[in-house]
Amino acid sequence: MDWWRQIFAALKQANVRQVVYVPDAGHAALIDACIADAEIRAIALTTEEEGIAVIAGAWLGGVRGALLMQSSGVGNCINMLSLASTCRFPLPVFVTMRGQWQEFNPWQHAMGETVDAHLVTAGMQTQTAMTPDDVGHLAKSTLEQAFTGGEMAALMLHQSLMPVKTFDK
Amino acid sequence: MVQDTRSDTYPLRRRDVVKRLIQGNDDLLVIAGLGSTAWDITSAGDRDLNFPLWGAMGGAIAMGLGLALAQPDRRVLVITGDGETLMGLGSLATVALQAPQNLSICTFDNERYGETGMQVTHTSGKTDLAGVAAACGIPVVGIVRSDADLDAAVPVIIGTTGPVYHVIKVRAEKLDFVLPPKDGQHLKNRFRQALLG
Numbered sequence: 619m620d621w622w623r624q625i626f627a628a629l630k631q632a633n634v635r636q637v638v639y640v641p642d643a644g645h646a647a648l649i650d651a652c653i654a655d656a657e658i659r660a661i662a663l664t665t666e667e668e669g670i671a672v673i674a675g676a677w678l679g680g681v682r683g684a685l686l687m688q689s690s691g692v693g694n695c696i697n698m699l700s701l702a703s704t705c706r707f708p709l710p711v712f713v714t715m716r717g718q719w720q721e722f723n724p725w726q727h728a729m730g731e732t733v734d735a736h737l738v739t740a741g742m743q744t745q746t747a748m749t750p751d752d753v754g755h756l757a758k759s760t761l762e763q764a765f766t767g768g769e770m771a772a773l774m775l776h777q778s779l780m781p782v783k784t785f786d787k
Numbered sequence: 788m789v790q791d792t793r794s795d796t797y798p799l800r801r802r803d804v805v806k807r808l809i810q811g812n813d814d815l816l817v818i819a820g821l822g823s824t825a826w827d828i829t830s831a832g833d834r835d836l837n838f839p840l841w842g843a844m845g846g847a848i849a850m851g852l853g854l855a856l857a858q859p860d861r862r863v864l865v866i867t868g869d870g871e872t873l874m875g876l877g878s879l880a881t882v883a884l885q886a887p888q889n890l891s892i893c894t895f896d897n898e899r900y901g902e903t904g905m906q907v908t909h910t911s912g913k914t915d916l917a918g919v920a921a922a923c924g925i926p927v928v929g930i931v932r933s934d935a936d937l938d939a940a941v942p943v944i945i946g947t948t949g950p951v952y953h954v955i956k957v958r959a960e961k962l963d964f965v966l967p968p969k970d971g972q973h974l975k976n977r978f979r980q981a982l983l984g
Contacts, residue, residue, distance in 0.1 A: 636853060659856055661885060663849075664877030671846030671878075672853035675818070678838060678975065679857025680983045701843035701850075705971030 621747070621779055622648040624754035625712060629658070629684055632761040634710075636661060636676045636683035638669035644714030644780040645686045666691035667698035674707040682765060684710045689717065689730045689774075696740060702770050703741045710764035711742070711772040712757070718777040722785055733774060742770040750779065791911040794898040794959040798933055801895050801957040805866065806831045807941055808893065812862075815945070816854060816982065820847035820867025822902040823962075824895055828866055830965040835981035838974055839967040845874030848892055852882050855890035855950075858982070862889050862945065869896040869910045876919060882950050883924035891944045891951040892920075897959040905959060920952040927951040 619627075625648055629637065637652040638661045639645060652660040663669050666687045673683035687695075692713065702709040716723070717730020729736075737744050743763050747753045756773050763771035805827040809815060818838045819828040824847075825839035840847055851865035872879075872894045882890065898911035910916060921928045927947055931940045931954065940953055968974055 636856060659885075661852075661856075661881065664880055667845065668849040668875065668878050668881055671843060671849035671875075672881075674846075675850035675853025675855075676857045677853075678850075678978050678982070679816075679854045679861075680979065681853075681857035683853065698843055698846055701840070701846055701971075704842065705975045707975065 619754070620647070621750040621753040621775070622651070625757045626651045628754065628757035628761055631758070632682065632765060634682045634684045634761070635659060636673065636681055637686060638663055638672050638683060639686040640666055640688070640691055642686065642688045642714055643783065644688065644775065645712070649686060666694045670695060670698040670702055670709060673709055674701050674705065677707050682708070684712065684761070686712050687714075689713055689715045689733045690726065692733045692736055693729050696736065699740045699742070699770065706768045708764040708768055709770040710761050711770070712760070713772055713774045714780060715774055715777045720782045721777065722783055722787065730777075737772050740770070742772050744772045744774060746774040746776060747779070748776045791898065791907055794911065794956070797897070797956050797958040799931070799937065799955060799957045800960070801827050801897070802830050802962060804895065804937060804955055804957060807937060808864065808866070808944060812945055814861065816858065816861050816863045818847055818851045818854065818863070818865045820844070820871035822868060822871070824866045824868050824871070825967060826962070826965045827895065829967040833967055835977045837967065838978050841969050841971070844871055847871055848875055848878040848882060851890055851892060852878065852885060852887065855887040856885060859887070859889055862891065864944070865890070865892040867892070867894055868901065869894055869898060869908045869916065870900045872916055873909055873914070879920050879923040879925060879952065886926075887950055888948045890949050893944060893953050893955055895957050896954050897957050899959045901961070905961065917952065917954045925950050925952045929953045931955040
């Protein structure tokens with residue numbers, strides 16, 4: 619099964635009903651599947667930090683949410699993560715990585731190489747999927763850490779899982 | 788920069804306005820942005836269905852959106868300040884795109900950063916938050932400057948099909964702190980208990 623289908627299946631199994639995202643090439647197929655799903659409300663954000671607050675509000679209302687973003691979005695989130703950590707709002711995050719493998723754009727390295735350190739410092743549990751076979755069980759585990767453990771939990775999806783972006787060069 | 792003092796004499800007082808919005812509307816789900824608006828909603832009576840933020844500046848409107856979509860049969864009211872609104876302006880566009888009919892947002896706009904020494908915000912100059920909200924595509928938008936305006940706006944804020952956004956121009960004044968509980972887990976758990984059982 620495609621790696622993104624494994625995440626989608628895990629989201630459905632966990633009864634996630636709000637999926638918040640900033641459009642992203644790596645997550646494109648997963649986002650399209652969420653938009654097409656009748657039970658999931660797919661919510662496009664203007665910046666990733668909005669998503670943390672949206673998911674907290676959903677939890678107040680008894681609904682589970684998940685955040686999809688690219689590694690560069692992590693830097694947009696740091697202060698807003700205090701909402702989830704202080705109040706223990708469950709926060710599952712799926713991060714497509716840049717600046718890690720066959721990266722064409724040097725501007726992606728600053729965040730890509732420091733995502734794990736930033737998230738761990740902010741108090742988040744992190745795991746990394748290196749191959750498609752890793753994704754399904756780690757996605758399930760990330761959602762369990764969030765919803766059973768009441769934690770912030772991120773699954774980073776290694777850049778080698780994504781199409782190589784070459785800017786037509 | 789010249790200190791603009793026009794809001795020192797605005798007629799509406801924030802603690803009166805908040806009572807008009809909340810008191811008697813026991814079913815309202817209320818989220819308040821950090822600082823003055825968190826103290827405001829508490830001054831109208833601490834209640835389990837209040838979620839006053841103590842941090843996460845810029846997140847109040849987005850949090851209201853998630854709650855409104857999760858609870859489509861309940862009215863959700865976000866009350867926040869002009870500084871907090873400015874920090875999360877993009878969330879007005881996100882609200883407009885999702886268009887939850889049960890969401891109302893009020894910015895208590897005193898044109899100041901109240902918690903940091905009453906420095907002027909961008910709304911003391913050219914920035915019109917109601918204009919921003921309308922341009923983002925929020926369908927019901929208003930500016931409230933007087934008691935008469937407030938009389939007309941309250942039923943819209945409480946009951947009109949939304950999303951609704953109002954700027955309420957309030958006097959710049961330093962008021963007593965009326966602090967809600969500051970344990971975030973307690974605030975979350977009591978809200979969920981009251982709402983979900």
